[in-house]
Amino acid sequence: MGFPSAWVSFIMECVTTLRFQVMLNGNPQVPFDPGRGLRQGDPLSPYLFILCGEVFSALIQKEIAFGMLTSIKIARSAPIISHLLFADDSIVFARANHQEAECIRSILAVYERVSGQVINFDKSMLSCSHNVPSTCFNELKELLGVNAVESYDKYLGLPTLIGKSKNQVFNFVKERVWKKLKGWKECSLSRAGREVLIKAVAQAIPSYVMSCFILSDGLCADIERMISRFFWSGDASKRGIHWLKWKALCRHKREGDLISQGPQRWKKDLIELVFWPPTTKEILQTLLPLVPRQDVLMWPETIDGAYTAKSGYEFVKQQRLRSSPSSSTGQPPPTRFWKALWTAAALPRCKEIAWRVAVNIVPVNGVLRRRGIEVDDTCVFCKTAVETSSHALFSCPVGQQPSVEKVLARLKALESIPSGPTVSRTVEYNTRWSHSQANVIKLNFDASFVDKVAGFGLIARNNEGLIMAAACAYPVGTSTALLAEALAFRWAITLALDLHFLEVYFETDCLQLYEAWNKGRQGSSYLMSILSDCRNLISGFNVCRFSFVRRSGNSVADRLAKDSSKYPNYVWIEEVPPEVEVLVQSDVIANLAT
Numbered sequence: 165m166g167f168p169s170a171w172v173s174f175i176m177e178c179v180t181t182l183r184f185q186v187m188l189n190g191n192p193q194v195p196f197d198p199g200r201g202l203r204q205g206d207p208l209s210p211y212l213f214i215l216c217g218e219v220f221s222a223l224i225q226k227e228i229a230f231g232m233l234t235s236i237k238i239a240r241s242a243p244i245i246s247h248l249l250f251a252d253d254s255i256v257f258a259r260a261n262h263q264e265a266e267c268i269r270s271i272l273a274v275y276e277r278v279s280g281q282v283i284n285f286d287k288s289m290l291s292c293s294h295n296v297p298s299t300c301f302n303e304l305k306e307l308l309g310v311n312a313v314e315s316y317d318k319y320l321g322l323p324t325l326i327g328k329s330k331n332q333v334f335n336f337v338k339e340r341v342w343k344k345l346k347g348w349k350e351c352s353l354s355r356a357g358r359e360v361l362i363k364a365v366a367q368a369i370p371s372y373v374m375s376c377f378i379l380s381d382g383l384c385a386d387i388e389r390m391i392s393r394f395f396w397s398g399d400a401s402k403r404g405i406h407w408l409k410w411k412a413l414c415r416h417k418r419e420g421d422l423i424s425q426g427p428q429r430w431k432k433d434l435i436e437l438v439f440w441p442p443t444t445k446e447i448l449q450t451l452l453p454l455v456p457r458q459d460v461l462m463w464p465e466t467i468d469g470a471y472t473a474k475s476g477y478e479f480v481k482q483q484r485l486r487s488s489p490s491s492s493t494g495q496p497p498p499t500r501f502w503k504a505l506w507t508a509a510a511l512p513r514c515k516e517i518a519w520r521v522a523v524n525i526v527p528v529n530g531v532l533r534r535r536g537i538e539v540d541d542t543c544v545f546c547k548t549a550v551e552t553s554s555h556a557l558f559s560c561p562v563g564q565q566p567s568v569e570k571v572l573a574r575l576k577a578l579e580s581i582p583s584g585p586t587v588s589r590t591v592e593y594n595t596r597w598s599h600s601q602a603n604v605i606k607l608n609f610d611a612s613f614v615d616k617v618a619g620f621g622l623i624a625r626n627n628e629g630l631i632m633a634a635a636c637a638y639p640v641g642t643s644t645a646l647l648a649e650a651l652a653f654r655w656a657i658t659l660a661l662d663l664h665f666l667e668v669y670f671e672t673d674c675l676q677l678y679e680a681w682n683k684g685r686q687g688s689s690y691l692m693s694i695l696s697d698c699r700n701l702i703s704g705f706n707v708c709r710f711s712f713v714r715r716s717g718n719s720v721a722d723r724l725a726k727d728s729s730k731y732p733n734y735v736w737i738e739e740v741p742p743e744v745e746v747l748v749q750s751d752v753i754a755n756l757a758t
Contacts, residue, residue, distance in 0.1 A: 345400035428452040468687025597751040610721035611652035618648035621724025638728035649674040650694040667707035673718040
């Protein structure tokens with residue numbers, strides 16, 4: 165391997181100068197010198213063994229380079245594998261033919277000669293694919309002087325071959341558990357003693373195998389059944405009376421149930437005791453329905469929790485945009501900019517120009533120079549800076565200096581340009597607060613949402629516009645603004661029932677919530693779960709209606725939601741906070757004007 169002779173001599177001095185003594189009946193015997201091998205426990209031995217293994221690897225790679233050995237690939241895009249080394253065990257891959265078998269035998273012979281190690285052929289085995297004829301297999305086995313791998317041989321305690329039936333291959337795990345349980349049958353163990361033995365031995369037996377392979381559901385059920393019978397009756401072969409479900413027994417003793425009985429609430433103190441802080445935060449932010457339901461899988465990127473190809477595509481696209489922003493466009497404009505740009509009723513060519521400016525593909529000198537075109541990248545107006553889109557439009561001291569807001573304002577002005585007759589498909593919604601019918605209480609609610617913390621606001625008024633109640637709630641943990649609005653709706657219904665309002669109108673300024681409610685869809689998402697709670701709750705009213713109003717008609721609830729941090733979990737009866745009184749009066753005046 166090219167090591168200096170002085171270094172080799174030094175290492176050999178360390179290896180060959182040691183002596184051993186054997187203790188016999190507590191007395192050391194005559195010392196003797198080892199003639200070969202490495203000393204176990206010596207910190208130098210692992211490094212020397214790795215060096216020898218490197219020689220073995222180099223011999224194999226050399227033959228592969230000469231075309232004498234063929235490597236394998238487990239998949240088209242997978243790396244080529246020629247051999248695997250684990251401690252003092254090696255696995256060599258090759259084609260099942262005489263040429264490559266002879267090559268392997270010569271490599272082993274050279275390795276034995278240069279390293280001083282001897283291959284134990286009695287412990288070496290040959291395994292071939294099912295496509296290799298039995299005659300060829302036997303010839304290769306004789307040529308290499310090794311044994312054949314049997315169907316149920318094990319390596320490091322694990323099966324070497326996995327067939328079609330996993331139950332048959334891994335049945336040894338079940339048998340080992342069975343022998344342990346049968347061995348304890350005659351012992352007079354209490355149920356507490358059985359618990360200790362199950363945890364310490366029976367459940368530990370499959371752990372090693374399950375760390376490498378996925379056991380079948382049937383095999384796991386059989387093992388679980390044996391352990392359960394042993395726990396209840398003391399005999400794995402007798403059923404006995406199972407006084408409790410096995411799943412209930414498998415809960416952590418400190419947990420019991422993480423959700424309190426009655427109203428669905430997390431047991432915060434218990435969760436903080438059992439879990440780490442990041443996990444605790446995620447658990448407490450998980451929304452709970454008012455009524456217990458079966459846990460189901462749901463896709464969080466759709467309103468109803470059902471996966472769609474479109475939502476999956478959009479999710480992957482957004483993830484890629486976040487992880488690899490475009491180097492040519494720099495930091496992209498905010499979402500509000502794109503929404504205002506593409507929904508503007510301006511001429512298409514005007515919006516196209518604005519888009520080119522936003523993504524920095526206007527053919528100014530700086531962009532042309534960066535794309536390899538030999539031009540002077542200096543600004544043609546100020547002659548002092550590189551001419552980029554942002555410089556030419558926003559920061560050039562000679563040219564005009566419009567801002568993003570000015571660009572959007574210009575697009576807004578272009579909306580007045582006549583472009584032929586159009587058909588409006590926009591649904592007209594109320595923009596002002598209005599009275600309810602006689603004997604009906606109208607409840608306007610809203611939610612604020614900042615950094616995954618929501619605040620709720622509500623005002624209840626009768627048909628004459630008189631204040632019946634107002635309320636705030638804060639803080640409420642949630643993940644999206646839409647969920648915050650849905651939780652505010654559920655909170656508003658619960659509060660109305662507590663105040664004994666029997667004929668009510670609920671009004672929101674969240675169009676997504678209003679549309680989701682009217683569609684009446686069922687689903688597994690958090691939103692659908694909350695709306696399901698709301699549908700169950702409104703059965704307590706004699707009259708109930710849900711409507712939508714623009715933000716301008718929901719200003720009181722909006723202000724209460726934004727100020728909820730100042731009035732956490734507060735309820736006013738027939739009054740409102742002083743700073744909201746002006747907004748209440750404005751609603752009344754606007755309603756009279758109509």
